[in-house]
Amino acid sequence: MRAFRCLVWLEFRRSGVWAAALLGSLAFWAWGLFQVRAVDVAQQLGIRLLLLGIAGAIGALVLALMVGRLRGDTRAGLFQMLLMTPPTGYVHVGTRYAFAAATAALYYMGLGGLAWWTLRLSGLPLDAGTVAQLALGLPFYALGVSVIPLLAWTLLLVTFQSAYRVSGTGWIPGTVMALGTPFALRWLVNGIERVAYALPGWPVLGSVGADLIEAAQGIAEDPAVSVSLEHPALVLPQEPLWIMLALAVVLLLAAGRIWQEVEA
Amino acid sequence: MTQAFLIVLRVLAVALLATWAYRLWNGTRSWTARAVGAFFSAALLWQVLGGRW
Numbered sequence: 001m002r003a004f005r006c007l008v009w010l011e012f013r014r015s016g017v018w019a020a021a022l023l024g025s026l027a028f029w030a031w032g033l034f035q036v037r038a039v040d041v042a043q044q045l046g047i048r049l050l051l052l053g054i055a056g057a058i059g060a061l062v063l064a065l066m067v068g069r070l071r072g073d074t075r076a077g078l079f080q081m082l083l084m085t086p087p088t089g090y091v092h093v094g095t096r097y098a099f100a101a102a103t104a105a106l107y108y109m110g111l112g113g114l115a116w117w118t119l120r121l122s123g124l125p126l127d128a129g130t131v132a133q134l135a136l137g138l139p140f141y142a143l144g145v146s147v148i149p150l151l152a153w154t155l156l157l158v159t160f161q162s163a164y165r166v167s168g169t170g171w172i173p174g175t176v177m178a179l180g181t182p183f184a185l186r187w188l189v190n191g192i193e194r195v196a197y198a199l200p201g202w203p204v205l206g207s208v209g210a211d212l213i214e215a216a217q218g219i220a221e222d223p224a225v226s227v228s229l230e231h232p233a234l235v236l237p238q239e240p241l242w243i244m245l246a247l248a249v250v251l252l253l254a255a256g257r258i259w260q261e262v263e264a
Numbered sequence: 265m266t267q268a269f270l271i272v273l274r275v276l277a278v279a280l281l282a283t284w285a286y287r288l289w290n291g292t293r294s295w296t297a298r299a300v301g302a303f304f305s306a307a308l309l310w311q312v313l314g315g316r317w
Contacts (some may be wrong), residue, residue, distance in 0.1 A: 156300065163297035164288075172284050172291070173301055180304030183311045254296055261294035 003087040007095040014078075018066040019103040022059060026110040029055045033118055041122055048118040052111055059107050060147050067100045068154040089259025093155055097252060104147050108139035133204050141202075144241045152251035153181070159255040163262050188247070192240050201235035277312045281305055 032051055038044045073082075082092060116134040119126060126134075157177055161170045288301030 160297055160300050163292040163294045167287075167291035169287050169291045172287050173297070176281075176284055176288065176301060176304045176308065180307040183307045183315075184304070254300060257296040258294050258300070261296060262292075 003085075004091060004095060007087060007092065008099060011095055011099040014069075014073075015066050015099060015103075018062065019099075022062050022066075022103060022107055023110065025055070025059075026107065026114070029111070030114055030117075033114060033121075045118065045122040048121070049115070052115055052118065055111055055114075056108070056142065059104070059111070060150055063100050063104050063107075063147060064150055064154045066103070067096055067151050068158050088256070089159075089261075089263055090253075090256035093159065093252060093256040093259055097151060097155055100151050101143075101148060104143055104151070105140070108143050108147070109135060112136065112139035130205055137202075137204060141236060141241060145244050149244045149248040149251065152248040152255070156251045156255040156258075159258045159262075163258050165262075188243075192243055195239050195243075196237040197239075199238050201237050203235050205234050274312055278309065281309050281312065285309075 029051065033048050036044050036047045036051070038047060085092075112135040115138075116126065116131055119134070157174065160173050160177060164170050164173050285301065285305040288305060289298055292298065
């Protein structure tokens with residue numbers, strides 16, 4: 001436990017500026033959302049949701065860069081020093097991951113709060129359950145499906161590369177993993193699509209959901225746009241969340257194991 | 265002509281991937297890294313040999 005606390009402190013010293021900058025950027029996005037002055041309310045809502053989507057994507061990229069700075073650590077000699085410390089590879093990987101995941105949770109909860117504010121600005125009625133889903137439920141679902149496995153994948157990528165540090169062929173594992181991932185991801189997505197909605201879905205956004213489904217049906221009537229309404233637009237399948245969380249655990253265990261073996 | 269070009273391209277891609285797979289197997293002492301390398305190399309090889317181009 002003491003080693004974990006010590007490594008968390010080290011991680012805070014290493015990545016605290018990144019985390020503070022990311023969380024501070026929420027103020028910039030709030031300012032940006034407030035600057036949207038389109039006349040049409042639907043247009044305003046669309047532009048604001050697009051801005052929130054961009055904020056989410058940039059946040060994921062920054063977090064992945066934050067956990068994946070092992071190359072810089074290697075140059076600075078920090079990685080070699082960490083390899084010689086008593087904590088196991090699992091603790092090192094877990095600490096780095098926990099710090100990034102906690103930062104991600106705060107950031108995406110902040111974005112959920114901004115989404116709530118955006119819908120309020122658009123005049124959509126929100127009940128307490130919807131607000132809770134916007135600020136907590138949806139951010140955690142989005143985190144579990146995308147950012148949590150992305151961070152685990154990044155950690156595996158950098159530890160996988162570090163296993164070839166001595167032989168000097170670090171670019172080959174990086175290239176093979178980066179090129180192979182889209183194909184592996186396609187198989188994964190196909191598998192998830194096959195099992196989606198086998199378990200009961202999670203209806204979200206309450207009263208707002210009905211309005212958005214109505215809008216989606218309006219879009220579906222346009223012959224140029226193909227929207228599947230086999231399942232209502234705002235019933236989330238729970239299978240992708242569990243599958244991606246399990247995948248993140250497997251990737252982290254593999255990263256920790258590689259660290260252990262490199263250490264040995 | 266196009267078919268022949270694609271066959272040559274596939275052969276070259278397989279040769280490159282086989283070289284990388286060999287380097288990935290021999291460049292480390294970590295068995296987990298070897299397993300990860302084998303998985304992603306196999307995914308790429310599968311795509312090169314069985315994928316639609």
